[in-house]
Amino acid sequence: MTRNSIKVKRNHFIKWCSLFVTGLLLQGCTPSESTLEFEQTLFNQIFYEIVNASYKDKTYTSHCRTSEIITEKGPIIVYDDPECKEKFEALQKDTLHMVLAIADSVHMIYKDDIQFIPKNFKPSSSEKFKIDLSKHQYEKFDFKYLSELKPNDEYRNWEARYPKFIGELSFSKIYFDEKKQKAIMTIEYSCGSKCGLGYFAYLEKVNKKWIVTKVENTWTA
Template structure:
């Protein structure tokens, strides 16, 4: 009888331990799934914010300084340049060609600078950082990323790993490369920061910190702070 009771007690202990372990694993999964859902929700706005259509030249600069010497013959028809720019912009907006965006396969790592910047950016809210370990990257699922109809997403690994990615013999238009990091949240999970950017050529692109927060039940981008540019 003693042995049966001992075994029952031991079995109960094992069952409770397994149950607690499952709860712990489920919580970690829930935290990760929450983060993924936020990243997926914010992605359309993120892509729209970082995207640059290289087919469209930058807007015309302001006219030269009127104090320049008369000996420098400069013909400047600003109205004509603006008209040409707007015409080209309108043409591209009507263009139904799919613009391919290469997405880095897995999330970047978040860094200490981003964490400090998060606290500083939302200092009026006196936030504290969530202590969840987010060092491990995860594979991004392209089918979960919503985007405008004009875009088509492909994994970065489908392209050459070097600068040859910008070769021009594709049967589609590669508009750029982007990706994003894990999200560092505050303890209330109402504020966050992630790293992202956009590459549009060998010497064309930028990266920066993306500050996000939940507003009226939806995640929005408050600001993108550029930290590197080429």
């Protein structure tokens, strides 16, 4: 065997080893990335359903001032500002393009809730991801990032900018069981200091497809 042939074989061996090691390194990175991508994909699949199950329509709550007048037939409620009443009644009839502020990114389940999560349910990773609202525009809702406008007292600034504003929603990461056949996440809805709801959303893989089996109200403010 000539020196040149030995040199060529050695170079091929070094190149093969280099590719093998690189492949192992890439393989080591893939699970984390694919796990986060999988969680994001699942979140996008169930987003509309869990939003629809957890928001409260504030257009049915009037902020117009009223007065009670005593009549022969008993007390009646009248609006102090007729114009305010007209706007409120118009909003009640218009149920499209309601504005919801969405927390920019998912969060880990909060301490107050984590105690109720079975210990075998864990987040697939500690990485958080930003919610891509461009994938979630529907006729019923107009989603806005919460960071667009820092909420002030009772969300008055949001209501001033968006007359059809109905509140804020935030979501936790999805926590899976060991077999990745079931999952749990939390949802928080807020529309004021004394207006809020909390939920557990239960997910399950049925016939190779993830579905929302239940959205349970866990607290009310």
